[in-house]
Amino acid sequence: MKQLLILSGKGGTGKTTVASAFIKLSNCKSFADCDVDAPNLHLVMSENMEPVINDFYGFQKAFIDNSKCINCGLCEENCHFGAIRNFEVSVYECEGCGVCCEICPQNAVSMTEYASGSLKLYKSQNKVFSTAKLKMGSGASGKLVTAVKKQLLKEAHNSELVIIDGSPGIGCPVIASISGANLVLIVTEPTVSGIHDMKRIIKTAKQFGTACIVCINKFDVEMDNTKKIEAYCNEIQIPVVGRIPFDNTVIKAVNNFKSIDEYQDSKAAKAIKTIWNTIYENYLLSK
């Protein structure tokens, strides 16, 4: 089984457009959306299947038992996250560090499991799609990403290829999604921040020893930066596997909850198909 992970520095770079097209083009049977803060692959790929939904308990939050509390204020004073006010804990601010629990002279504080998100599994006779949604301000997104992948891999044991739409950024959820991946495709765009983010993702993937390739979305919007990306990648020997032109059809596809692959005559769909063939032949077909 090979795991292809698709990443980008931030949301809106075209990661999900590329991921959904690859899933369709490869007729992939096992795939996941690890963008747990803002998942949207299901809008295109759930194909009217109903998911099985389970609460995800990856985090603890403090809880104050007011019947034991003597209002000494020690917990509020010592909470570095400002999560306690008027002897009540805000679940949005509590980081689960447990300091209040340790410090309370009355044993009035306990740490309780908190449902910080929901795991969703779409499953049909021949397809499995794992995704999740983190509750706003819950933290623990890395843990939820790990749970999404675990849920997928448990069901995907007969699949030769697994495609994962990763999380944007470079933080904890990205590290969780890189773990176990065979190949990372970075979708970047020719902007200063796009180049900066790409470099950071390459650095992270290198730390894990994971092979990286790059494709440039909307490459024709700023050709100077496109050339800079290609020069940089050439210098550090990271293959640039293709360029996708700016194409309004992508916006149309997103608005219609469709994969760009369904607009086969569009410039973007043609470019993505070429990129897919390049990746398949050069990186996935091999032993």
Ligand code: SF4
């Ligand atoms: S430390 Fe304990 S007793 Fe003091 S205010 Fe907090 S919960 Fe109440």
Ligand code: SF4
């Ligand atoms: S567990 Fe930590 S963050 Fe949460 S309320 Fe207690 S001291 Fe604050």
